[in-house]
Amino acid sequence: MKYNFTAFLFFLLTALPLAAQQKLTLEAIWGSAFRTQDMDELHALKNANQYTVLNADYRNGIATIDLYDFKTLEKVKTLINSRDFPELNGIDDYTFSPDEKKLLIATNSEQIYRHSFTADFYIYDITSKSLTKLSDNKVQEPTFSADNSKVAYGFDNNLYVYDIAAKSTKQITTDGKRNAVINGITDWVYEEEFAFVRAYDWNATGDKIAYIRFDETEVPEFTMEYYNQGLYPVPYTFKYPKAGEKNSEVSLHIYDVKAGTDKTVNLGDTYYIPRIQWTNEAQTLSVQTLNRHQNNLNLFFIDATTGKASVIMNETDKAYIEITDNLTFLDDNSYIWTSEKDGYNHIYHYNKNGKLIRQVTQGSWEITAYYGYDKKSKNIFYQSVENGSINRDVYRIGIDGKNKVRLSLKEGTTSATFSPEYDYFIQSYASVNQSPTYTLNSSKDGKQVKEIINNNALAQKLRDYNLPQKEFMVITTDKGHQLNAWMIKPKDFDPLKKYPVLMYQYSGPGSQEVSNDWFSINDYYYFMLAQQGYIVACVDGRGTGYKGAEFKKVTYKELGKYEVEDQIDAVKVIGRYSYVDPERIGIWGWSFGGFMASNCILKGNDVFSMAIAVAPVTNWRFYDTVYTERYMQTPQENPAGYDQNSPINFAGNLKGKFLLVHGSADDNVHVQNSMLMIEALVQNNKQFDWAIYPDKNHGIYGGYTRLQLYTKMLNFIKENL
Numbered sequence: 001m002k003y004n005f006t007a008f009l010f011f012l013l014t015a016l017p018l019a020a021q022q023k024l025t026l027e028a029i030w031g032s033a034f035r036t037q038d039m040d041e042l043h044a045l046k047n048a049n050q051y052t053v054l055n056a057d058y059r060n061g062i063a064t065i066d067l068y069d070f071k072t073l074e075k076v077k078t079l080i081n082s083r084d085f086p087e088l089n090g091i092d093d094y095t096f097s098p099d100e101k102k103l104l105i106a107t108n109s110e111q112i113y114r115h116s117f118t119a120d121f122y123i124y125d126i127t128s129k130s131l132t133k134l135s136d137n138k139v140q141e142p143t144f145s146a147d148n149s150k151v152a153y154g155f156d157n158n159l160y161v162y163d164i165a166a167k168s169t170k171q172i173t174t175d176g177k178r179n180a181v182i183n184g185i186t187d188w189v190y191e192e193e194f195a196f197v198r199a200y201d202w203n204a205t206g207d208k209i210a211y212i213r214f215d216e217t218e219v220p221e222f223t224m225e226y227y228n229q230g231l232y233p234v235p236y237t238f239k240y241p242k243a244g245e246k247n248s249e250v251s252l253h254i255y256d257v258k259a260g261t262d263k264t265v266n267l268g269d270t271y272y273i274p275r276i277q278w279t280n281e282a283q284t285l286s287v288q289t290l291n292r293h294q295n296n297l298n299l300f301f302i303d304a305t306t307g308k309a310s311v312i313m314n315e316t317d318k319a320y321i322e323i324t325d326n327l328t329f330l331d332d333n334s335y336i337w338t339s340e341k342d343g344y345n346h347i348y349h350y351n352k353n354g355k356l357i358r359q360v361t362q363g364s365w366e367i368t369a370y371y372g373y374d375k376k377s378k379n380i381f382y383q384s385v386e387n388g389s390i391n392r393d394v395y396r397i398g399i400d401g402k403n404k405v406r407l408s409l410k411e412g413t414t415s416a417t418f419s420p421e422y423d424y425f426i427q428s429y430a431s432v433n434q435s436p437t438y439t440l441n442s443s444k445d446g447k448q449v450k451e452i453i454n455n456n457a458l459a460q461k462l463r464d465y466n467l468p469q470k471e472f473m474v475i476t477t478d479k480g481h482q483l484n485a486w487m488i489k490p491k492d493f494d495p496l497k498k499y500p501v502l503m504y505q506y507s508g509p510g511s512q513e514v515s516n517d518w519f520s521i522n523d524y525y526y527f528m529l530a531q532q533g534y535i536v537a538c539v540d541g542r543g544t545g546y547k548g549a550e551f552k553k554v555t556y557k558e559l560g561k562y563e564v565e566d567q568i569d570a571v572k573v574i575g576r577y578s579y580v581d582p583e584r585i586g587i588w589g590w591s592f593g594g595f596m597a598s599n600c601i602l603k604g605n606d607v608f609s610m611a612i613a614v615a616p617v618t619n620w621r622f623y624d625t626v627y628t629e630r631y632m633q634t635p636q637e638n639p640a641g642y643d644q645n646s647p648i649n650f651a652g653n654l655k656g657k658f659l660l661v662h663g664s665a666d667d668n669v670h671v672q673n674s675m676l677m678i679e680a681l682v683q684n685n686k687q688f689d690w691a692i693y694p695d696k697n698h699g700i701y702g703g704y705t706r707l708q709l710y711t712k713m714l715n716f717i718k719e720n721l
Contacts, residue, residue, distance in 0.1 A: 022465045024528035026714065030707045034462070034524055036436050036455050041093065042417055042426065047100050049419050050076060051426065054091060063091035065103065070419040070426075073440055073450050079103065080124055085131050092119060097144040101126055102164075104134070104142050104151065113188060113667060114698075116140065116197045123151065123164060134162055135169070140185055141198035145206035150257070152200060152209055154185040159200060159211060161257065172209070172255050172262075179221065179239055184211040187219075187248050189241055192668060193626035194274040194323055204282040208304050209255045212273050214248040224665050227694045238667070243621055243628040243642070244635045252276070252287060254304050263307050267300065272626070274323040280333050288327075294320045294630045299327075299354065312354030315341060319549075319556040320630045322510065326370040336360075336380065336399075338367055340549045347380060349399055360401045366546050368392060369415065373399065374422035381418055381425075381443075387411065389546040390472060390484055390516045394427070396443065407446035410434075413517040418443065426452065430518035432470050435459045466491055468530045470523070472516065475539060477569035484514040485539040485570065488523075490530045493579075499535045500584035500721045501574060502526075503600075503608075507563045508592035509631055510545035510552055513538050525710060529717070537574060541566025557638050559620065559631045560599055560645035567596065568604040575607060586610035586656075586721045588713070591669060591698065592617070598647035598660075598677070605655040610720045612713055614661040615669050615698055618677040619646040622670060648673075651680035657720035658688040661709065663696030689716065 028034070041054035049070045056063040062083050067076040080103065082088040093106040103126065106119035118138035122131050134142055134151060139160075142153035151162045157176025162169045173183040184200035191197050200211035222240040225233040241247045250273045252265040265287075267273070272290040279286050285302040287309070299313040315321060317340070326338040326347075333352040338345055345367045347360040360380060361367060369383035371394075379396045387393050387406075392413040397404040408414035412431025419425065423443050430436040435455035439448045468491045475485045490499070504526070506513050519527075526536040542562045543555040555562050567587065575582035587608050589597040594616030601611035617623050620642045621635050635642045643649055658681075662674035671692065681688050691712060693700050700709060 023531055024465060024467075024524060026525075026528070026707055026710050029521060029524045029528065030710065034458065034519070034521075036458060036518070037453050038436070039426070039428075039438050039453060043094075043096065044070075044417050044419060044426075045096070045100055046098075046420050049421050049423075051417070051419070052079065054094065056090060058090065061090040063088075065091065065094055070421075070424050070440070073452060079126055080105070080129075082107075085122075087120075087122065087131060087133070095143070097148045098146055099148045102144070102148065104144065105131075108138070110138065113191055115191055115195065116185070121153070132164075132167070135160070141200075143198065143200075143202060145202045145257075146204050147206035149206065152184075152202065154183070154198075154200075157182045157185070159184040159209070159255075161209075172260075173211075173213075179237065180215070180217050182214040182216065182248075184209075184213075186212075187214045187216050188238060188667070189247065189624050189626050190214070190274070193624065193630075194272075196275075199276070201276055201278055201285075203278040203285070203304065204280060207257050208278075208283070208285075209257060210276050210278065210285050210302075210304075211253050211255065212276065213251045213253055215251070216248040218246045219248055220245050222670060224667065224670070226665060236665075240667075240670075241625040243623060243625055243632070245625060247271075247292075247625050252302075254285065254302070254307070265302055265307050265309055267309055270298075275325070275327070277327060277329075279335075280329045280331060284333070286327065286329075286335075288323065290321070290323070292629065293633060294626075297321045313337075313350065315339060317341070319553040322630075328370070328373060330373065331375060336370070336373060338370060343549050345549075347382065347397075358401055360397060360399060361404075362401075364548065365389075366548070368546065371416055371418055371425075372422070377422065379422070381407075381416070381422065383415060385546045388516075389512075390514055392515075394425070394446070405446070407441065407443065409446050411516065413515060416441075424449065431516050432472070432518070434518070436518050465527070467527045468493075470519075472514065475570050475573050477566065477573060479565075479569060481542065481566060481569070483539050483541055483566060483570055485537060486514050487535060487537045488526050488530050489535050490533055495579050497579060498581040499533065499579055501535045501537055501571075501580055501586070502529060502717060502721060503567065503571060503585065503587040504536060504538045504593075505540070505567060505587070505589055505596055506591070506593040507541055507543060507567070507589070507596045509543055509555065509559070511592070512540060512545050514540045529714075532718070534717070534721070535580065539567060539570040541570070555631065557632055557641045558645060559628075559641070560595065563596060564599045564603055564645075567600050568607055571604070571607050582607070584609060584721050586612070586717065588612035588614070589616075590614040594661075594669075595647065598658075599645070599650070601656050601658055602647055602650040602653040605653050609656040610658075610717070611656065612659045612661070612716060614709075615663065615666055615700065616647070616660070616673060616677075617669055618648040618673040621646070622673050622676075648677050648680050651677065651686060652684040654681065654684070654686040654688065657716070658686075659713070659716045660688060660690040661693070661700070661712075662691075663693045663698065663700045665695045666698045668698040 044051045064081045065079045092109040095104045103124040105122045109117045109119040121134040140154040158173045186199045216239040219239040223237040254263045270289045271292045275288040283304040287300040289298045295317045297315045328336040337348045349357045365386040371381040393408040394416045415428045416425040427441045438453040440450045594613035597611045597613040662671045
């Protein structure tokens with residue numbers, strides 16, 4: 001046989017990439033080897049066509065706040081360098097005064113819960129370059145007054161006002177007490193489920209402060225123990241209202257800064273106050289209230305001089321209403337609002353008396369972000385899923401609903417930060433095939449003006465790993481439900497082989513895991529599994545977001561029923577693929593995803609052979625009021641909905657391999673969920689694996705914790721799938 005050297009050389013060249021493929025490791029993934037470059041703490045100024053970015057060297061504790069010009073992208077100057085001020089141990093966060101001549105700078109931050117933290121705050125005068133400490137204590141949520149003369153903040157459950165010129169502090173509430181009364185800062189459940197911490201607001205002239213007072217005296221307490229390697233554990237007790245239990249009694253107050261008087265506003269039979277916001281009329285406050293079922297929303301206007309409250313808009317829903325921050329007041333005090341009331345989330349324009357002027361956007365797609373209104377051009381700027389629910393695009397449209405223009409030019413995930421004059425925007429763009437980029441773009445036609453940041457070096461680095469593709473698809477279940485999905489197959493995929501499959505999902509109400517975006521850190525974990533011969537897949541079932549209210553809210557009062565059905569039904573479809581081994585299909589998830597993984601291994605024990613549940617809810621009766629009752633009503637009203645969808649009640653169904661993981665200091669989903677699930681499994685004589693991480697919260701991180709956890713999960717997958 002004749003030897004063909006050319007053919008042999010071609011074989012070598014084509015085989016080299018596979019042979020030279022670098023293998024992903026957990027050490028590289030959790031050692032930040034694939035971190036992207038971003039624009040941290042990007043702020044567009046209001047009084048000049050400029051923006052600022054926080055540039056931080058976290059290892060050395062040095063940070064700068066740098067000012068850039070929107071048109072040229074050139075750096076104008078450094079506003080502050082922490083190296084010049086020994087008091088600053090780096091810069092954790094910053095906000096501008098309304099006139100943008102001063103900064104509030106946070107340093108030495110200490111996390112409390114998901115969003116809340118205390119910190120040493122300093123007032124920095126940009127002109128004089130002087131730094132003044134706001135308080136000798138670590139405080140919360142400081143905010144400049146509209147006239148730039150004062151700063152309000154929270155400390156030990158009370159509100160204070162600092163006079164910048166006089167350098168004096170006045171305490172404006174006095175009844176604050178831990179686990180009893182909180183003034184101007186949210187309680188645990190408001191912070192977690194209504195997603196805000198600062199429950200006070202300055203008016204437009206700086207003479208009034210509106211705030212919410214939380215009386216949590218009757219809210220039941222929950223105690224966690226911190227082990228801290230001490231001789232005795234240290235108990236931590238806080239107020240946590242579980243489903244059906246008492247919430248804080250909330251009241252609305254308006255403090256007159258000049259007169260030093262406090263006025264309580266009568267809002268009638270109000271249960272929740274999830275938002276307060278002063279309008280453009282200095283003595284008119286807007287307040288959003290909800291009933292306990294969260295399906296009846298009132299928008300009040302409050303006259304701050306008289307305290308009179310008037311309902312100017314009411315919105316109801318057969319299921320629930322989700323609170324957003326998209327309320328924007330225009331110069332004439334008319335307002336822009338987003339709502340799902342026509343079945344999809346859209347933009348509406350109302351006059352100052354709450355009368356609808358027009359629905360600005362409409363169609364069978366959703367608004368996903370509201371960016372702002374340009375009063376010169378009378379254009380509204382927003383982000384939506386009009387080009388497919390897994391994509392995000394940026395648009396502008398006239399407030400009259402006409403002349404809509406798509407400003408993002410590529411398919412994927414695009415977001416925007418607009419200049420104060422709305423002539424330019426900084427575009428953040430990424431897709432499953434494109435690493436994140438930041439560019440300056442024209443608001444006229446969306447065209448790129450100049451590149452700011454790219455991640456080409458990371459993309460080049462990843463070529464050495466020869467990663468597999470994340471393939472998008474739509475799975476149609478036997479019941480006819482069309483569900484977005486992605487799948488990652490081994491790079492050397494052989495359609496004649498049978499592969500094990502690991503399903504990942506979250507599945508919580510309004511969530512999305514199937515999106516055309518760059519890789520999360522978990523994606524690298526899935527690529528690593530694919531390199532080791534696994535197929536990884538993800539399906540967004542009913543209850544997830546961005547496909548309309550009907551698709552999302554079908555799970556109302558049955559949280560977990562349809563979501564679990566869809567995962568089981570999707571896996572039955574996947575299990576029929578010729579290249580899938582139907583006897584080796586596992587599922588995993590975290591938080592709501594852990595709840596789902598638990599239910600799937602129990603209710604789908606004929607299709608799932610393995611599951612990993614991290615920090616799962618195992619009984620909806622153990623979770624908080626605001627979240628659980630929004631989707632389920634109370635357990636007193638809907639006992640069957642709670643009991644038929646809680647994994648703890650189906651422990652006897654376990655057949656496959658099950659790993660249960662929790663942090664002992666999880667303030668969100670209490671370790672109680674896993675402890676009682678463990679007891680249910682034990683009493684049903686079921687064998688399983690479990691791990692408790694001491695003093696770790698819902699995120700289960702710190703030091704080598706994530707590396708150890710993902711190593712444990714990897715070993716469990718390899719041993720059981």
